[in-house]
Amino acid sequence: xxxxxxxxxxxxxxxxCRADFPALxxxxxxxRLVYLDSAxxxxxxxxxxxxxxxxxxxxxxxxHRGVHTLSHRATDAYEGARAMLRAFINASSxxxxxxTSGTTESINLVAxxxxxxxxxxxxxxxxxxxxxxxxxxxxxxxCEQTGAELVVAPINERGEIELDALYALMxxxxxxxxxxxxxxxxGTINPVRDIIAEAHSRDIPVLIDGAQGxxxxxxxxxxxxxxxxxxxxxxxxxxxxxxxxxxKETLLDAMPPYKGGGDMILEVSFSGTTFNxxxxxxEAGTPNISGVVGFGAAVRYLEELxxxxxxxxxxxxxxYMTQQLSALEGMRLIGxxxxxxxxxxxxxxxxxxxxxxxxxxxxxxxxxxxHHCAMPVMEFFGVPGTARASLALYNNFDDVDRLVAAxxxxxxxxx
Amino acid sequence: MIAGSMHSDDVRDxxxxxxxxxARSPRHFGKLEHVTHSAEGINPLCGDKLRLxxxxxxxxxxxxxxxxxxxxxxxxxxxxxxxxxxxxLSSDDAMAxxxxxxxxxxxxxxxxxxxVDLGKLRALAGVREYPTRVKCATLAWHALKSAxxxxxxxxxxx
Numbered sequence: 001x002x003x004x005x006x007x008x009x010x011x012x013x014x015x016x017c018r019a020d021f022p023a024l025x026x027x028x029x030x031x032r033l034v035y036l037d038s039a040x041x042x043x044x045x046x047x048x049x050x051x052x053x054x055x056x057x058x059x060x061x062x063x064h065r066g067v068h069t070l071s072h073r074a075t076d077a078y079e080g081a082r083a084m085l086r087a088f089i090n091a092s093s094x095x096x097x098x099x100t101s102g103t104t105e106s107i108n109l110v111a112x113x114x115x116x117x118x119x120x121x122x123x124x125x126x127x128x129x130x131x132x133x134x135x136x137x138x139x140x141x142x143c144e145q146t147g148a149e150l151v152v153a154p155i156n157e158r159g160e161i162e163l164d165a166l167y168a169l170m171x172x173x174x175x176x177x178x179x180x181x182x183x184x185x186x187g188t189i190n191p192v193r194d195i196i197a198e199a200h201s202r203d204i205p206v207l208i209d210g211a212q213g214x215x216x217x218x219x220x221x222x223x224x225x226x227x228x229x230x231x232x233x234x235x236x237x238x239x240x241x242x243x244x245x246x247x248k249e250t251l252l253d254a255m256p257p258y259k260g261g262g263d264m265i266l267e268v269s270f271s272g273t274t275f276n277x278x279x280x281x282x283e284a285g286t287p288n289i290s291g292v293v294g295f296g297a298a299v300r301y302l303e304e305l306x307x308x309x310x311x312x313x314x315x316x317x318x319x320y321m322t323q324q325l326s327a328l329e330g331m332r333l334i335g336x337x338x339x340x341x342x343x344x345x346x347x348x349x350x351x352x353x354x355x356x357x358x359x360x361x362x363x364x365x366x367x368x369x370x371h372h373c374a375m376p377v378m379e380f381f382g383v384p385g386t387a388r389a390s391l392a393l394y395n396n397f398d399d400v401d402r403l404v405a406a407x408x409x410x411x412x413x414x415x
Numbered sequence: 416m417i418a419g420s421m422h423s424d425d426v427r428d429x430x431x432x433x434x435x436x437x438a439r440s441p442r443h444f445g446k447l448e449h450v451t452h453s454a455e456g457i458n459p460l461c462g463d464k465l466r467l468x469x470x471x472x473x474x475x476x477x478x479x480x481x482x483x484x485x486x487x488x489x490x491x492x493x494x495x496x497x498x499x500x501x502x503x504l505s506s507d508d509a510m511a512x513x514x515x516x517x518x519x520x521x522x523x524x525x526x527x528x529x530x531v532d533l534g535k536l537r538a539l540a541g542v543r544e545y546p547t548r549v550k551c552a553t554l555a556w557h558a559l560k561s562a563x564x565x566x567x568x569x570x571x572x573x
Contacts, residue, residue: 370461385461
């Protein structure tokens with residue numbers, strides 16, 4: 001199949017970047033790999049892999065501790081990455097950029113450090129029905145610990161949050177609203193800016209789970225006016241085990257430390273200087289230095305490509321994928337929101353998603369199958385799981401065609 | 416370009432006609448009127464869930480077997496083949512088949528008991544090439560073992 005489509009210059013720049021990702025240059029089961037599982041974890045460009053190797057070979061030492069040269073280099077590299085991430089999300093200061101092990105830890109940090117002291121019986125934490133387990137379970141835990149109630153805003157058949165219902169649930173006992181920027185299972189882009197404004201008009205602070213947002217669109221935390229924004233390095237072409245919690249400085253400042261036994265460590269004043277300053281107060285222990293160096297390299301890579309260009313390319317690809325999948329006989333798309341990212345869940349005839357996953361893998365096409373850590377979403381649509389194809393900047397039209405061809409083969413086998 | 420590892424040439428070696436037939440039209444699907452033993456099998460990784468029912472008489476012979484639940488083609492076909500295979504067997508013979516099937520699926524030839532004739536159950540052999548799917552095929556078998564042992568906890572693949 002040929003694609004006689006006119007790409008803009010910006011789109012062409014992104015389309016050419018595939019060669020930067022060595023993992024994509026391989027055969028799986030005798031076929032060129034088509035990687036459509038970036039929503040689970042994205043591949044890394046050579047720039048990231050090389051930055052980590054360079055750091056490990058030449059610059060490694062502990063950060064913020066030594067007076068020797070390597071410790072300086074390691075600290076500069078680590079703090080340099082923080083400065084890049086600050087600029088990337090337009091935070092006011094590096095004090096607002098806390099490194100974590102990922103989105104999950106970022107959310108747990110807010111649940112335990114920000115919410116727990118404020119919650120008691122009668123208080124509420126508000127989330128939506130389309131959240132990832134990482135934005136459900138930490139709130140369940142803190143509600144159990146405090147006697148507070150977890151309240152869930154409904155979604156509609158397209159997989160969009162019912163905004164009127166959400167706003168109606170924002171009463172004066174809601175202590176925090178925690179909501180995804182982009183649904184990992186459905187691809188829905190939530191109108192978080194409007195939702196945040198609405199919540200703030202009722203004095204409700206808002207945490208945004210940005211794991212699926214940051215890799216695909218420009219995120220400006222000042223413009224959004226979110227109170228917290230959580231995201232992961234490995235979904236934006238960096239290494240696993242890295243993440244950020246952005247928090248407004250006034251809020252972070254007032255929060256107790258989260259790691260290291262909390263109250264106990266405060267009592268013995270073991271390392272008052274570490275805990276006194278943001279963001280180090282939340283970074284107890286030797287951090288994932290090489291990971292953060294790679295995370296910084298991923299940010300540089302994205303900025304050089306231009307996040308707007310990435311957005312535009314993925315939008316084009318995503319529309320093509322939806323259109324091609326819709327044209328398949330027996331296709332049921334799950335998640336058909338008006339505003340969507342390049343994530344598409346689906347079912348084909350009555351073929352179980354795991355069978356689809358195996359048949360596609362056999363043809364070199366990697367997709368995710370199962371509940372996508374969003375079991376309440378699966379329950380809403382009355383399915384045990386779905387197949388999910390997710391796009392990233394390195395995918396192209398040929399990848400989509402290969403997906404469709406592999407699905408046609410699955411239909412043949414199960415015909 | 417890195418040349419990757421290869422599965423067997425055709426995915427149909429996994430999805431053999433017999434497997435697809437049992438997946439589409441599972442035998443003994445539903446409940447039994449008279450149940451003496453039953454057990455649930457859960458694969459928490461993929462959400463496959465089934466319940467196996469047995470009617471075992473006083474002489475420890477399996478008079479009847481049935482299952483219900485939902486899962487992928489491999490787990491449903493395996494459960495369907497299981498019911499076909501164990502009806503009419505003694506509990507001991509059914510356990511011998513359990514051993515032979517799980518040995519076949521694990522690819523452990525040292526455990527391959529040549530005295531057990533697997534018959535149609537040989538069709539499950541293709542699963543061996545797909546390590547991520549072996550648990551789908553063994554789910555019903557672990558439920559069988561739990562049921563015969565009258566374990567109270569559900570059989571889990573984890």
